[in-house]
Amino acid sequence: MTPRGQSAPDLRRGNRAALLRLVFRHGAIARNDLARILGLTRAGVTILVTNLIDEGLVEEAGLSGASGHAGRRKVFLRIRPQAGKLLGFGVDNEKVQAVLTDLTGSVLAFRNLPSPAVPSLAGQEAIGPLMGFVREATAGLLGGKTCAEAGVLAAGLGVTGRVDASIGVSLREPRLWEGPVALKVPIESALGITVSVDNNVRALALAESLLTESRSHASVGLLFVKYGPGVGGAWTVGGVPWQGIHHGAGELGHTLVELEGPVCPYCGRRGCLESLVSARTLGEKLSMPGLRIDQLIAELEKSDAKAFSLIATRFARALSNAIELYDPGTVALYGLAFKNEALLSAIQERVESNERPCIVRRSYLDPELPAIGGIALALDEILERGGLAVATESRSV
Ligand SMILES: [Zn+2]
Numbered sequence: 537m538t539p540r541g542q543s544a545p546d547l548r549r550g551n552r553a554a555l556l557r558l559v560f561r562h563g564a565i566a567r568n569d570l571a572r573i574l575g576l577t578r579a580g581v582t583i584l585v586t587n588l589i590d591e592g593l594v595e596e597a598g599l600s601g602a603s604g605h606a607g608r609r610k611v612f613l614r615i616r617p618q619a620g621k622l623l624g625f626g627v628d629n630e631k632v633q634a635v636l637t638d639l640t641g642s643v644l645a646f647r648n649l650p651s652p653a654v655p656s657l658a659g660q661e662a663i664g665p666l667m668g669f670v671r672e673a674t675a676g677l678l679g680g681k682t683c684a685e686a687g688v689l690a691a692g693l694g695v696t697g698r699v700d701a702s703i704g705v706s707l708r709e710p711r712l713w714e715g716p717v718a719l720k721v722p723i724e725s726a727l728g729i730t731v732s733v734d735n736n737v738r739a740l741a742l743a744e745s746l747l748t749e750s751r752s753h754a755s756v757g758l759l760f761v762k763y764g765p766g767v768g769g770a771w772t773v774g775g776v777p778w779q780g781i782h783h784g785a786g787e788l789g790h791t792l793v794e795l796e797g798p799v800c801p802y803c804g805r806r807g808c809l810e811s812l813v814s815a816r817t818l819g820e821k822l823s824m825p826g827l828r829i830d831q832l833i834a835e836l837e838k839s840d841a842k843a844f845s846l847i848a849t850r851f852a853r854a855l856s857n858a859i860e861l862y863d864p865g866t867v868a869l870y871g872l873a874f875k876n877e878a879l880l881s882a883i884q885e886r887v888e889s890n891e892r893p894c895i896v897r898r899s900y901l902d903p904e905l906p907a908i909g910g911i912a913l914a915l916d917e918i919l920e921r922g923g924l925a926v927a928t929e930s931r932s933v
Contacts, residue, residue, distance in 0.1 A: 548922070549921065549922040549924060550922070551574070551576065551580075551584060551922070552584060552587075552588070552922030552923060552924065553919060553920055553921065553922040553923075554574055555570055555574060555581070555584055555585070555588070555922075556588070556593070556594075556615070556919050556922060556923055557919050558570055558573060558574070559594060559613055559614060559615055560615050560640075560746075560751070560915075560919060561751050561752055562752055563614060563752070564597050564598075564612035564613065564614045565612060565613060565614075566600065566610035566611060566612055566613070567581050567582060567585055567610075567611070567613065568610065569610075570585070570613075585613060588923065591923070592616055592619050593615065593616060593619050593639075593923045594613050594614065594615060594616060595613070595614060595615075595616040596611050596612070596613060597612045597613060597614040598611075598612055599611055599612070600612065615639060615640055616639070617638040617639055617640045617642060618638060618639070619639045620638075620639045620687050620688070620689035620918075621636060621637065621638060621639070621644070621686060621687050621688045621689065622636070622637050622638075622639065622641070622688065622689065622690060622691065622692070622911050622914045622915060622918075623635070623636055623674065623677070623683070623688050623690075623691035623692075623727070623729075623910070623911075623914065624636075624637065624691065624692050624693075624694075624907040624908055624909065624910025624911035624912075624913070624914060625670065625673075625691070625692070625693040625694070625907055625910045626693075626694050626695075626736060626739075626906035626907035626908075626909055626910060627651070627652070627666065627693065627694070627695040627696070627712070627736070628651060628695070628696045628711075628712075628736060628765070628906070629651050629653045629696065629711040629712055629765070630650075630651055630765055630828075631648055631649065631650055631651050632648075632649050632650075632651055632652055632666065632669050633646060633647065633648050633649075633905070633906055633907040634646060634647045634669070634670070634673035634674065634677060634907055635647075635905060635907040635908060635910070635911060636677040636678070636688075637908075637911050639689070639915070639918075641743075641746075641747040641908070641911050641912070641915060643905070643908075644677075645677050646677075646905065646907065647673045647676055647677060649669055649673070651712070652665035652666040652668070652669055653711060653712045653713070654712075654713060655710060655711065655712065655713060655714065656714070657713055657714065658713065658714035658715045659714075659715055659716075659717065660717065660718065660722070662712070662713035662714065662717055663713070663717055663719065663722065666719075667722060667723070667726060670723055670726060670727070671726055674727060682728060683727050683728055683729045684728060684729070688727075688729060689729065689914075689918060690729055690730045690731070690732070690914040690915075690917050690918055691723070691727055691729055691730070691731045691732075691910065691914050692731065692732045692733070692734075692739065692909070692910035692911060692912065692913025692914035692915075692916075692917070693719060693723065693731060693732070693733045693734075693739075693910045693913070694733075694734060694735065694736035694737075694738075694739030694740065694906065694907070694909035694910050694913065695709065695712070695719065695733065695734075695735065695736055696709055696711065696712065696735070696736050696766075696768070697709025697710075697711070697712065697735070698735070698782075698783050698784050699733060699734050699735040699738075699783060700783050701732070701733060701734040701735075701738070701779060701783070703718075703720065704718065704719050704720020704721065704731065704732070704733035705717065705718050705719065705720070705733075706718075706719055706733075707783060710801075710802070711802075719731075719733045720732070720733045730914075730917060731914075732910075732913035732914060732916070732917045733913070734777075734909075734913055735768075735770070735783070736762075736768070736906065736909055737760065737762045737768035737769060737770045737786070737909075738770040738777040738779070738786075738909075739909025739910060739912055739913050740760060740762060740770070740870060740899075740901060740906065740908070740909040740912075741758065741760035741770035741771075741772050741777045741868075742772070742775070742776075742777055742909065742912040742913065742916060743901055743908045743909050743911065743912035744758065744760055744868050744870075744899055744900065744901055745758060745772055745775035745776075745912075746775065746912050746915060746916060747901075747908065747911065747912055747915075748899075748900035748901060749900055750866070750868075750900060751775075756864075756865035756866055757771075757772070757773055757862060757863065757864040757865050757866070758771075758772045758775075758864060758865070758866050758867075758868060759771055759772075759786070759788075759855075759858055759859070759862055759864040759866070759867045759868070760772065760777075760786075760867075760868050760870065760899070761788055761855070761867065761868070761869050761870065762870045762871050763813075763829060763851075763869065763870070763871040763873045763874060764815060764828065764829030764830070764871040764872055764873050764903075765814060765815035765816065765828075765829060766789055766802070766810045766814045766815075767788060767789030767809050767810045767813065767814065767854075768786075768787070768788070768789055769786040769787060769788030769789065769858070770785070770786040771785055771786040771862055771864075787803075788809065788854050788855070788858055789808065789809050789810035789814075789854075790802065790803040790805070790808045790809070790810060791808060791809060791854050791857060791858070792805065792806075792807045792808055792809075793807060793808070793809050793812065793850045793853045793854050794806075794807035794812060794850070795807060797811055797812050798811050798812070798817065799811070809850055809851065809854045812850055813847050813850060813851065815827070815828065815829045815832060818832040818833075818836065819832060821843070822835055822836065822839075828872060829871065829872060829873045830871075830872035830873050830875060830876065833847070833873050833876050833879055834876065837876065837878060837879075844878075844879070845882065847879065848879055848882035848883045848886055849886055851883045851886075852882075852883050852885075852886030852887045852888075853886075855867060855883070855887050855896065856886075856887055856888045856889070856890075859887065859888075859889045859890070859892070859894055860890065863892060863894075864894060865894065865895065866894070866895045866896075866897065867887075867894060867895070867896045867897070868897060868898070868899040868900070869883070869896070869897070869898055869899060870898075870899035870901055870903060871899075871903050872903045872904075874898050874899070874903075875898075875903070880898060883896065884896045
């Protein structure tokens with residue numbers, strides 16, 4: 537018997553997906569605990585685990601130190617890192633990055649290039665330079681092998697602007713190109729593997745939930761904020777970023793924090809956070825165009841204490857409003873700018889969370905490695921499929 541509308545293969549895939557996610561989140565977990573948390577019988581879990589071990593996706597990882605309640609030591613299970621590789625891409629108007637990892641997200645190698653942005657080009661013509669980078673970077677990272685030959689199971693790409701992740705299309709990103717641009721289909725045909733595409737900040741929020749030390753307690757609501765060159769945000773519940781009906785949820789950078797201000801070239805309004813604190817705005821203020829956001833923040837800290845303080849105040853104002861709306865457990869601040877201790881602590885001091893405890897901390901992700909967001913998208917797709925595509929593709933290599 538299966539619930540209405542679900543076939544036996546659907547149920548099996550759903551159980552495999554839930555089991556793989558638990559193993560991944562916990563790092564190492566015993567069969568008994570899997571059965572208890574999933575509400576499955578021990579025999580059912582044993583069959584699923586035996587299949588996953590036979591396919592090479594899961595491996596045994598030693599015994600518990602002390603005896604359990606039943607007087608037996610537990611055998612821990614974990615994802616086998618060598619079961620396959622993942623490719624991630626990060627694209628914005630400053631740079632494009634490709635990264636190769638094992639199946640658990642440990643970095644093996646990466647490549648950086650200046651951004652392939654050609655804002656004057658429209659439609660599919662506009663992604664010619666990006667496609668060139670994707671092909672060259674992949675060939676370089678894989679030593680000239682194809683993805684199938686190198687055991688790459690899936691890829692993911694995070695890109696700035698508005699993205700419809702369900703079809704892998706960049707809907708709007710005037711800083712990179714004009715009009716909607718399909719990314720998923722052409723990159724899949726270039727690489728020959730499944731490619732997931734989403735907004736870069738949502739991809740990074742997923743990476744924060746899936747690939748950092750916070751993964752074992754990701755049910756806490758997370759507000760993820762990226763600073764540099766603009767300001768982006770993503771709201772996640774239980775580790776899943778909420779897309780929004782128009783694929784624009786969590787745009788903290790375009791919430792209004794001042795009555796007056798410059799007109800924002802992205803949202804067209806006055807006084808949004810990004811229009812006041814972006815690298816472009818600070819570069820113009822300091823007459824130092826082209827500097828990175830962390831360099832600009834350091835210059836302001838030295839030369840203009842009032843302007844430096846105002847950045848923290850404006851950030852704190854936007855965050856306080858977001859906390860009022862979302863009631864998150866954690867706010868993670870991502871980007872080189874937040875390596876500045878004075879800025880981070882000034883923001884933390886000024887955030888008003890209205891007596892609701894909310895941790896405002898630096899992201900655990902490396903701000904020099906934005907393509908890890910693409911890795912999170914690829915890994916999430918593999919987990920969602922219960923690793924079934926992985927097993928098929930592994931055998932064909
Ligand atoms: Zn704006």
